[in-house]
Amino acid sequence: MEILGIDIGFGFTKATNGENSLIFKSVLGDATDIQFSDSALADSGEEEHLQVEIDGNSYFVGELAERQSSERYFTLDQTQFVDRFIKNLALTAAARLVKSHIPINLVTGLPIGYYREHKEELAKILVGEHKVVITSANGDSEEKTININRARIIPQPWGSLFNLMLNDVGEMKDKRLVKEKIGVIDVGFRTSDYSISDKMRYSERGSRTTESGIARAFNVIATKLREKSGVNVELYRLYDAVDEGYIKIRGEKFDLKSLTKQVFSQLATSVANEVDRLWVDDWDIDTVIVSGGGGSVLAEYLQPLLKGNVTPVDKSSDARMNNVTGYWKFGKHVWAKGVMPSLKD
Numbered sequence: 001m002e003i004l005g006i007d008i009g010f011g012f013t014k015a016t017n018g019e020n021s022l023i024f025k026s027v028l029g030d031a032t033d034i035q036f037s038d039s040a041l042a043d044s045g046e047e048e049h050l051q052v053e054i055d056g057n058s059y060f061v062g063e064l065a066e067r068q069s070s071e072r073y074f075t076l077d078q079t080q081f082v083d084r085f086i087k088n089l090a091l092t093a094a095a096r097l098v099k100s101h102i103p104i105n106l107v108t109g110l111p112i113g114y115y116r117e118h119k120e121e122l123a124k125i126l127v128g129e130h131k132v133v134i135t136s137a138n139g140d141s142e143e144k145t146i147n148i149n150r151a152r153i154i155p156q157p158w159g160s161l162f163n164l165m166l167n168d169v170g171e172m173k174d175k176r177l178v179k180e181k182i183g184v185i186d187v188g189f190r191t192s193d194y195s196i197s198d199k200m201r202y203s204e205r206g207s208r209t210t211e212s213g214i215a216r217a218f219n220v221i222a223t224k225l226r227e228k229s230g231v232n233v234e235l236y237r238l239y240d241a242v243d244e245g246y247i248k249i250r251g252e253k254f255d256l257k258s259l260t261k262q263v264f265s266q267l268a269t270s271v272a273n274e275v276d277r278l279w280v281d282d283w284d285i286d287t288v289i290v291s292g293g294g295g296s297v298l299a300e301y302l303q304p305l306l307k308g309n310v311t312p313v314d315k316s317s318d319a320r321m322n323n324v325t326g327y328w329k330f331g332k333h334v335w336a337k338g339v340m341p342s343l344k345d
C-alpha cells in the first residue's frame with residue numbers, strides 16, 4: 001500500500017508520495033505529434049514531458065500543453081474543474097509517482113466552500129482502478145493501472161496545518177498546535193481559503209472560501225496588457241513574467257513592476273479585510289498561519305496588515321507544496337498506524 005497526497009489546485013497540481021514530488025500547471029491540451037522532441041533542441045531538464053491517455057482521450061498536461069497544444073483547456077469554474085479536470089490531473093500525477101497495480105491510499109482536498117457539496121463526488125471519481133497510458137518524450141508508451149483503494153478528502157487549508165503539526169512519519173511534532181486555536185489563510189491561484197482549527201475542531205464560523213486569489217490580480221494585469229498590446233495573455237502565462245517584472249509581447253517589452261506592486265497590495269488589503277470580518281468574534285486565535293503559493297508572493301504586503309501572532313511564511317520552501325505535504329503526512333498518520341486523529345468534518 002502506498003500513501004499519496006495530491007493537491008489539485010486551479011493554478012497548479014501538486015503531488016507527493018513522501019519520496020518524490022511533482023508540480024505542474026493545471027492545464028490540459030490536445031496531444032499532437034511533436035516532430036522534434038523538445039529535449040532534442042534544448043536541455044529542458046526541469047520541465048517534464050507529461051503526456052497521458054485517459055478514458056480514450058490523449059492529453060498534454062501542464063507546461064507541455066501550454067507550449068505545444070493548439071487547444072488548451074484551463075478553467076476557474078469549480079463545477080467544470082470537478083467534472084472535467086480533477087480526474088485527469090490526479091491520474092496524471094498518480095501515474096508519474098506510483099507503480100502499476102499498487103493499492104494507493106490517497107489524501108486530497110477541496111476548497112472549504114465546496115467541501116460538503118463535492119466531497120462524495122470527488123471520492124467517487126477517484127476511487128477504483130483506472131487505466132492510464134503514459135508516453136515519454138521519446139515516444140515510448142506504457143499502460144499503467146492506477147489502483148486507488150481509498151480516498152480521504154479534507155478541507156484544503158488543513159493540509160498546511162497538518163504539515164506544521166506532523167513530522168515525516170505522521171507523528172505529532174508540535175503538540176502546541178493541537179491545543180491552540182489556529183487560523184489558516186491559504187492564498188491560492190483562484191481562491192483564498194480561511195479556516196480555524198480550535199483544539200483540532202473545525203470551526204464552521206471561521207471557515208470560508210473567497211475569490212481573492214492571485215488570479216484576480218493577474219486579471220488586472222492581463223487587461224492592461226490587452227489594452228496596450230492587443231494580445232490576450234492567458235493568466236497561467238503570467239507567473240514567470242510577474243516574477244521577473246516584465247513581459248515581452250511581439251518583441252515589445254512591457255514593464256510589470258509597478259503595476260504588480262499596486263495589484264498585489266490591493267489584493268493583500270482585500271485578504272486582510274476578509275480576515276478581519278470573518279474572524280471578528282475569534283479574537284482569541286493563538287496563531288495565524290499564512291500559506292499557499294499566493295500566500296508566499298503576497299507575504300510582504302499581507303503580513304504587515306494582519307493582526308495577532310502571525311507565523312511568517314517560510315521562504316526556504318515552496319509554499320505551493322504546504323497543503324500536499326500535509327495531506328501526505330495526514331495519510332501516514334491515519335493509515336500507517338491505524339489511529340484516527342480527531343478531525344471533525
Ligand SMILES: Nc1ncnc2c1ncn2[C@@H]1O[C@H](COP(=O)(O)OP(=O)(O)OP(=O)(O)O)[C@@H](O)[C@H]1O
Pocket residue numbers: 008009010011012013187188189190191192213214215239240292293294296297319320
Ligand atoms: N515558483 C513559482 N512558480 C509559479 N508560481 C508561484 C511560484 N511560487 C509562488 N507562486 C505563486 O503561487 C500561486 C499558486 O499557488 P498555489 O499552488 O497554492 O495555488 P492553487 O492551489 O493552484 O490555487 P487554488 O488554491 O486557488 O486552487 C501562483 O499564483 C503564484 O503567484
Ligand SMILES: [Mg+2]
Pocket residue numbers: 009010156186187188189292323
Ligand atoms: Mg490551493
